[in-house]
Amino acid sequence: xxxxxxxALLLVWLVWRTLAGTIxxxxxxxxxxxxxxxxxxxSEDERIARTLEARDEKLGVAPGYxxxxxxxxxxxxxxxxxxxxxxxxDLERAKSVIHLGALAFPRLVLRNxxxxxxxxxLPPRTYVLxxxxxxxxxxxxxxxxxxxxxxxxxxxx
Amino acid sequence: MVLSxxxxxxxxxxxxxxxxxxxxxxxxxxxxxxxxxxGWAWLVGCLGLAVLETVRLLFxxxxxxSVVTGAVLASGALLLVRxxxxxxxxxxxxxxxxxxxxxxxxxxxxxxxxxxLTRILRGSLAVMVVDDETxxxxxxxxxxxxxxxxxxxxxxxxxxxxLPNGSYPFLNPxxxxxxxxxxxxxxxxxxxxxxxxxxxxxxxxxxxxFRRWSQPWIGxxxxxxxxxxxxxxxxxxxxxxxxxxxxxxxxxxxxLARWRDEGHGGWLGLAxxxxxxxxxxxxxxxxxxxxxxxxxCLLHARDRASLRRIVQPSPRTLWVLPLVVVLAVTTIHNTWxxxxxxxxxxxxxxxxxxxYLPANVLPALAYLFGLALKPSFNLVPAMxxxxxxxxxxxxLRSPVLRTVPLMLLVATGxxxxxxxxxxxxxxxxxxxxxxxxxxxQAVPLELLWIAALAQRLFDASEEPRPLETIDVPRGKxx
Numbered sequence: 001x002x003x004x005x006x007x008a009l010l011l012v013w014l015v016w017r018t019l020a021g022t023i024x025x026x027x028x029x030x031x032x033x034x035x036x037x038x039x040x041x042x043s044e045d046e047r048i049a050r051t052l053e054a055r056d057e058k059l060g061v062a063p064g065y066x067x068x069x070x071x072x073x074x075x076x077x078x079x080x081x082x083x084x085x086x087x088x089x090d091l092e093r094a095k096s097v098i099h100l101g102a103l104a105f106p107r108l109v110l111r112n113x114x115x116x117x118x119x120x121x122l123p124p125r126t127y128v129l130x131x132x133x134x135x136x137x138x139x140x141x142x143x144x145x146x147x148x149x150x151x152x153x154x155x156x157x
Numbered sequence: 158m159v160l161s162x163x164x165x166x167x168x169x170x171x172x173x174x175x176x177x178x179x180x181x182x183x184x185x186x187x188x189x190x191x192x193x194x195x196g197w198a199w200l201v202g203c204l205g206l207a208v209l210e211t212v213r214l215l216f217x218x219x220x221x222x223s224v225v226t227g228a229v230l231a232s233g234a235l236l237l238v239r240x241x242x243x244x245x246x247x248x249x250x251x252x253x254x255x256x257x258x259x260x261x262x263x264x265x266x267x268x269x270x271x272x273x274l275t276r277i278l279r280g281s282l283a284v285m286v287v288d289d290e291t292x293x294x295x296x297x298x299x300x301x302x303x304x305x306x307x308x309x310x311x312x313x314x315x316x317x318x319x320l321p322n323g324s325y326p327f328l329n330p331x332x333x334x335x336x337x338x339x340x341x342x343x344x345x346x347x348x349x350x351x352x353x354x355x356x357x358x359x360x361x362x363x364x365x366x367f368r369r370w371s372q373p374w375i376g377x378x379x380x381x382x383x384x385x386x387x388x389x390x391x392x393x394x395x396x397x398x399x400x401x402x403x404x405x406x407x408x409x410x411x412x413l414a415r416w417r418d419e420g421h422g423g424w425l426g427l428a429x430x431x432x433x434x435x436x437x438x439x440x441x442x443x444x445x446x447x448x449x450x451x452x453x454c455l456l457h458a459r460d461r462a463s464l465r466r467i468v469q470p471s472p473r474t475l476w477v478l479p480l481v482v483v484l485a486v487t488t489i490h491n492t493w494x495x496x497x498x499x500x501x502x503x504x505x506x507x508x509x510x511x512x513y514l515p516a517n518v519l520p521a522l523a524y525l526f527g528l529a530l531k532p533s534f535n536l537v538p539a540m541x542x543x544x545x546x547x548x549x550x551x552x553l554r555s556p557v558l559r560t561v562p563l564m565l566l567v568a569t570g571x572x573x574x575x576x577x578x579x580x581x582x583x584x585x586x587x588x589x590x591x592x593x594x595x596x597x598q599a600v601p602l603e604l605l606w607i608a609a610l611a612q613r614l615f616d617a618s619e620e621p622r623p624l625e626t627i628d629v630p631r632g633k634x635x
Binding site: 003006007009010013014015017018020021022024025026028029031032035036038039040042043044047048050051052054055099100102103105106108 | 159268269271272275276278279281282283284285286287291292295296299303310319343344345346347375377378379381382384385390532535536540543544547548607611614615
């Protein structure tokens with residue numbers, strides 16, 4: 001390829017992408033008023049609530065759904081406890097609860113896919129989060145119901 | 158506020174001052190390069206901070222007190238070092254305040270840094286709940302903080318294989334641990350900050366490198382391309398290690414090229430520290446270091462004298478030590494904990510490549526070429542490929558920069574093999590998640606090479622741009 005063609009190609013590319021890029025960068029600055037105040041003033045708890053609200057919106061549940069779950073876990077499961085949550089349901093939001101694991105650290109969050117058997121013995125300091133009526137019935141009398149939501153319940157010793 | 162204003166100042170000042178002291182010991186000063194200096198100081202400071210945090214974990218020392226004390230003592234010792242490198246360090250090309258090129262570069266840099274700040278602030282509205290930043294990097298930092306050592310909860314998690322990719326190097330988690338130490342608790346958002354600052358460092362170092370090897374107006378254009386490249390926004394507001402890899406690779410190659418060009422030993426020191434930084438990040442970092450070594454050896458295979466000079470022991474051979482130490486730390490850690498992770502180089506990986514290569518090779522190639530041609534990457538990989546094919550490496554004067562195309566070819570080839578060892582069902586997912594990241598890590602190096610080539614193509618003279626000599630009294634740390 002002749003050198004002059006490559007130089008021309010290089011110049012066209014530089015000018016084209018630099019102009020497009022500069023417009024893109026300036027466009028990013030235009031959105032500042034929409035978020036700058038919360039970005040500078042919100043506490044970490046408020047940022048957590050905001051993040052979980054985005055999750056609510058994504059999964060089409062009522063605002064505050066995931067935050068209520070998070071609060072229930074933080075308030076009822078001790079830091080050295082284990083949270084077992086039941087993922088045998090098809091509910092996408094049940095599976096997404098694992099995301100709360102990062103916020104609930106150092107609590108150990110484990111997924112359970114096994115069907116509970118009659119002779120099941122839960123280890124001490126184990127808590128169960130379920131979306132399933134069958135599991136709920138199974139836990140009655142074995143654990144205490146600590147918190148409930150629209151379609152979930154948290155059980156513990 | 159999770160961190161008090163004072164803690165926030167300490168968070169940034171300790172690595173920056175530690176880095177500045179190290180650069181001073183190397184003979185590199187603010188006057189050496191007013192643009193790149195802060196970026197280099199941050200990179201070197203992060204490396205030093207990670208060393209101090211490792212010592213703190215090993216000896217179960219209280220932090221942040223022990224880390225701050227260690228940084229102050231180490232900085233003091235470094236400031237006392239009289240490094241005998243070249244007698245007078247040279248600054249970058251003179252800055253013509255009224256020149257159009259300089260004004261364009263200054264404007265582009267200001268715009269890019271401002272946009273980076275807005276990206277970080279906007280990203281701060283979401284806490285870490287998903288993605289690798291949470292599942293690998295922050296989780297390990299949390300375990301370090303909880304254990305306060307390499308034992309306790311950390312050792313337990315490693316034993317249970319509860320930490321995904323436990324064999325990954327851990328500089329990133331150590332930087333997040335620094336934030337937990339200062340906050341006195343585990344945080345979910347502000348611990349991204351040391352990694353986010355690396356985006357600023359990347360743009361400062363890139364602007365400095367582009368200006369060093371090309372005209373300022375070309376540097377301004379390429380800087381905008383880097384900041385608007387796909388993933389630039391994402392990496393600025395996340396705590397993943399990709400921006401660190403991009404930064405480390407750029408600084409290592411740029412500093413090595415400056416050392417070969419100018420002969421000042423400080424550049425070799427900076428290249429060595431950037432190499433150690435790369436090795437301590439993730440496997441792609443190690444891959445870049447190895448790919449550079451392989452490419453260099455291949456290009457100099459016929460030049461026996463040059464190869465002999467490299468392997469012959471000399472005082473500058475000592476600069477291999479930081480790399481060896483970092484490799485040793487990771488190896489000892491992984492052996493001790495019998496750590497495992499994805500992308501292990503073993504028989505199983507080789508079998509995976511052989512089994513799935515026929516089915517995966519075309520879809521993977523098509524995906525990567527498609528990505529390289531996407532406007533979201535500003536067509537940087539495509540343009541780099543075209544120019545490398547047309548001009549090869551020989552068009553450049555610097556032997557280090559001449560190595561870049563082959564280095565990236567080797568690195569991309571190995572990454573490609575890592576992709577195709579996935580089962581065909583997992584290939585799309587792997588390419589979507591890792592393909593763009595791997596491509597992004599190479600963009601700063603591609604742009605640096607394009608900058609140097611453009612200088613040769615656009616500038617009629619074959620000579621490099623003259624450097625400025627700064628007035629530094631002899632014996633004062635140069």
